[in-house]
Amino acid sequence: MVDKSWLKESATFSRPVIREIQRAAETGIYDIRGFGAKRQIPHFDDLVFLGASMSRYPLEGYRETCGTNVTLGDRFAKKPIHLDIPITIAGMSFGALSAQAKEALGRGASQMGTSTTTGDGGMTPEERGQSKYLVYQYLPSRYGMNPEDLRKADAIEVVVGQGAKPGGGGMLLGQKISPRVAGMRDLPEGIDQRSACRHPDWTGPDDLEIKIAELREITDWEKPIFIKVGAARTFYDVTLAVKAGADVVVVDGMQGGTAATQDVFIEHVGIPTLPAVRAAVNALKELDMHRKVQLIVSGGIRSGADVAKALAMGADAVSIGTAALIALGDNNDTHEAEYNKLGTSAGYYDDYQDGRDPAGICTQDPELSARLDPVAAGRRLANYLSVLTLETQTLARACGKSHVHNLEPEDLAALTIEAAAMAGVPLAGTEWIPGKF
Amino acid sequence: MNTFDLSDNPVRELNQHLHGAVTGKVVVSNAGGKHSVAVGATGAHEVEINGNVGYYCAGMNCDANIQVNGHAGPGLAENMMSGRVHVSGNASQYCAATAHGGLVVIDGDASSRCGISMKGVDIVVKGSVGHMSAFMAQKGHLVVCGDAGEALGDSIYEAQLYVGGKVESLGADCEEKEMRAEHKETLQSLLDAAGINDMTVDDFKRYGSARKLYHFNIDNASSY
Numbered sequence: 001m002v003d004k005s006w007l008k009e010s011a012t013f014s015r016p017v018i019r020e021i022q023r024a025a026e027t028g029i030y031d032i033r034g035f036g037a038k039r040q041i042p043h044f045d046d047l048v049f050l051g052a053s054m055s056r057y058p059l060e061g062y063r064e065t066c067g068t069n070v071t072l073g074d075r076f077a078k079k080p081i082h083l084d085i086p087i088t089i090a091g092m093s094f095g096a097l098s099a100q101a102k103e104a105l106g107r108g109a110s111q112m113g114t115s116t117t118t119g120d121g122g123m124t125p126e127e128r129g130q131s132k133y134l135v136y137q138y139l140p141s142r143y144g145m146n147p148e149d150l151r152k153a154d155a156i157e158v159v160v161g162q163g164a165k166p167g168g169g170g171m172l173l174g175q176k177i178s179p180r181v182a183g184m185r186d187l188p189e190g191i192d193q194r195s196a197c198r199h200p201d202w203t204g205p206d207d208l209e210i211k212i213a214e215l216r217e218i219t220d221w222e223k224p225i226f227i228k229v230g231a232a233r234t235f236y237d238v239t240l241a242v243k244a245g246a247d248v249v250v251v252d253g254m255q256g257g258t259a260a261t262q263d264v265f266i267e268h269v270g271i272p273t274l275p276a277v278r279a280a281v282n283a284l285k286e287l288d289m290h291r292k293v294q295l296i297v298s299g300g301i302r303s304g305a306d307v308a309k310a311l312a313m314g315a316d317a318v319s320i321g322t323a324a325l326i327a328l329g330d331n332n333d334t335h336e337a338e339y340n341k342l343g344t345s346a347g348y349y350d351d352y353q354d355g356r357d358p359a360g361i362c363t364q365d366p367e368l369s370a371r372l373d374p375v376a377a378g379r380r381l382a383n384y385l386s387v388l389t390l391e392t393q394t395l396a397r398a399c400g401k402s403h404v405h406n407l408e409p410e411d412l413a414a415l416t417i418e419a420a421a422m423a424g425v426p427l428a429g430t431e432w433i434p435g436k437f
Numbered sequence: 438m439n440t441f442d443l444s445d446n447p448v449r450e451l452n453q454h455l456h457g458a459v460t461g462k463v464v465v466s467n468a469g470g471k472h473s474v475a476v477g478a479t480g481a482h483e484v485e486i487n488g489n490v491g492y493y494c495a496g497m498n499c500d501a502n503i504q505v506n507g508h509a510g511p512g513l514a515e516n517m518m519s520g521r522v523h524v525s526g527n528a529s530q531y532c533a534a535t536a537h538g539g540l541v542v543i544d545g546d547a548s549s550r551c552g553i554s555m556k557g558v559d560i561v562v563k564g565s566v567g568h569m570s571a572f573m574a575q576k577g578h579l580v581v582c583g584d585a586g587e588a589l590g591d592s593i594y595e596a597q598l599y600v601g602g603k604v605e606s607l608g609a610d611c612e613e614k615e616m617r618a619e620h621k622e623t624l625q626s627l628l629d630a631a632g633i634n635d636m637t638v639d640d641f642k643r644y645g646s647a648r649k650l651y652h653f654n655i656d657n658a659s660s661y
Binding site: 173187 | 448449452453456472473476477479491492493496497499511512515516518531534535537550553554556557572573575576592594595650651652653
């Protein structure tokens with residue numbers, strides 16, 4: 001037995017780096033995986049709330065109300081959606097996820113009066129049936145896209161990009177192309193299904209403006225239209241989304257999850273959620289459209305603290321994907337033995353692409369998917385959403401706010417110079433915002 | 438018969454009518470290059486549009502028979518589900534993009550990316566089509582009586598392509614296929630449906646997927 005305690009590991013060539021070089025040399029193919037960015041990046045953890053004190057007074061936690069509702073899409077749509085909480089469920093496809101998982105997301109979101117979102121692959125009856133508010137994604141592939149479902153939706157989200165891979169398309173590997181998934185996507189069963197990275201019938205924001213007008217015409221101007229972008233050149237992207245006629249802009253930071261993307265893409269393209277929120281809010285304010293076009297922020301939202309900080313920076317709502325899957329049962333210790341068989345462990349599992357998810361969430365295998373009880377999993381999601389909401393209210397009350405939307409940047413301080421610069425709030429104990437004069 | 442003069446009426450009124458339950462003859466005049474003309478139609482409307490149309494004319498059409506007496510801008514009949522669209526002039530890029538069903542007939546030429554990501558529609562172009570036509574085409578048929586531009590059928594899935602003229606180049610994973618009896622039968626029915634009687638099925642070659650990119654293989658990396 002070698003005593004490893006004195007062995008010196010290279011920071012540059014760490015064990016995971018060495019293993020990846022070995023894996024690449026063995027297989028000749030890049031690593032495709034699910035989940036989001038795993039490396040340490042500046043995040044909401046680097047911000048704190050100042051709380052009420054001599055100059056502000058707080059609200060009583062158990063007696064004084066703190067509102068959480070939000071209206072999305074009242075810029076142009078005749079039927080904006082009114083949510084009870086400012087936390088929505090992000091787009092995830094039937095195909096990437098099992099039908100049971102999609103149903104559970106709908107159930108959990110509906111119990112809490114919030115929305116869920118389709119993904120690449122169309123709308124399933126399970127999902128529509130269980131979702132009080134359903135956002136229908138309009139993606140480059142247009143798999144399963146049809147006007148009937150478009151009219152059944154409560155809102156339409158034009159997906160330009162996502163945080164895990166701004167500028168990237170998608171790949172659903174053949175293992176997950178079951179007969180039902182293949183049928184919905186008009187593709188042969190069992191083949192690798194590629195999703196284009198650009199829309200097939202528009203290029204650039206001027207075309208998108210015409211495209212959005214078409215979608216409004218088809219749906220008689222009833223549905224709110226969201227534009228979702230991966231966080232990159234966020235100030236300009238949000239400006240152009242507003243110009244193109246969006247009712248709502250969704251900005252997804254680089255921590256945002258995916259079902260299947262190259263690891264190099266997940267870890268090295270896009271900017272973190274923290275600076276993206278600030279850039280998006282700056283764009284909306286410069287256009288005098290803040291609170292008129294709503295901003296939804298996603299990518300790495302885990303707790304009520306993250307929700308409250310995003311709202312304080314100026315977002316109208318947040319969206320969760322990875323955290324919602326974890327609430328359903330993803331990466332749960334109860335499946336440890338099976339995670340081990342797949343060469344991983346609970347807490348590390350990210351092979352959403354290969355269709356063997358022991359939790360029955362990221363799979364199309366009938367036996368595995370049957371493990372997920374949509375009612376029980378939906379309840380867990382509702383519980384989790386409830387905790388996020390209570391935590392957000394707790395922080396808002398501590399800052400003396402009677403509605404979570406009254407949180408403001410002035411309530412925040414940054415713990416690191418990087419976070420101060422990115423979020424545009426002062427370094428704690430100072431009035432210094434790096435880069436602002 | 439209902440008439441809509443688009444120089445006086447907004448496109449909104451026309452589209453609202455086409456989403457209603459009452460079907461019948463609709464005549465649209467002075468289309469004037471407007472966008473989203475006759476989009477989202479539901480039901481067996483008989484729509485005659487006089488003048489050129491802008492982007493996305495007949496988008497997401499269900500069941501309507503739409504005749505355009507003029508040229509069409511980008512995205513004609515995009516994501517059409519069923520019905521028929523006929524353009525007497527030329528059509529711009531992305532004609533019938535992602536369309537699931539129905540028939541689109543272009544008397545003139547179609548531009549680049551004709552039939553991109555098509556999912557079951559039948560397209561007959563009496564003239565020629567531009568580059569990258571039938572890119573990632575999944576299902577349905579594209580008939581081109583004239584020539585096809587470069588990279589025809591790039592990354593194609595199961596759509597069937599028939600070209601009467603020359604093909605500048607084939608895209609990744611697209612190859613010439615044998616024209617068997619069943620293909621001739623299908624092609625003949627499409628030529629009949631489009632009213633083409635000056636060409637025969639023997640004037641065409643068939644193209645489709647080599648199916649080499651259906652499962653990721655690193656040795657094909659240069660084709661992706």
